[in-house]
Amino acid sequence: MSGTILVTGGTSGFGAATAQHFSEQGWKVVITGRRRERLDAMQEQLGGPERVHTLAFDIADRRATDAAMAGLPEAFADIDVLVNNAGLALGREPAHQCDLDEWETMVDTNIKGLLRVTRAVLPGMVERNRGHVVNLGSVAGNWPYPGGNVYCGTKAFVQQFSRAMRSDLQGTRVRVTNLEPGLCETEFSVVRFRGDEDKAKSLYEGNDPMLPEDIAEIIWWVTSLPARVNVNSLEVMPVTQSWAPLAVKPVR
Known part of the structure; x- marks a missing residue:
């Protein structure tokens, strides 16, 4: 089996590992990301412009996203698998102390960005009556935790959107999967803690977290x-990792 896969947020973590895994299996790959230098390096690493097409834009920017998706070259336009991987968390402050700009950035990326790319790709899948949308949710969409607030909310949205989209697609052969990873060592926590690598590293030390390659293997399996x-x-x-116990704390 081979085809064309589009991976958003493909310059690191789950996205980069997934792009590499599918490329090694003979797939053509479309990779989106904000960092042009990383996109260029990945294109060269994974087989050059005949095998890999890159799109440098911020998925939170609607105009840039629409232009990038509309401009896919013919050789890469028929997407067989879409992996909506681009997303982020910012901060761990309680809701009454959070930065509203960071909340909106998470919504613009994790929700609106996913919607825009899906809406651009999905009609072609339905017309061809084949395809698979893999949305990267999170255990945070099921299990809230202190400081998760808007991030948890965005991933709960991804879960429900995936379910509703699957309902819309009943009667077609287009598949939808919501993949919900837990603790995995990527750049995710570095971004969340605003570049504090030591703080991010402390989450993983001694905890034997999953690796991006594990998630890429799961995406390969479901598709x-x-x-x-x-x-x-x-x-x-x-x-x-497991579920946290129910919290009981005295009220001030």
């Missing part, structure tokens, strides 16, 4: 299943 099978939702955690 490689027989066309009659749809994995609706899949939550994955490292063995060292």
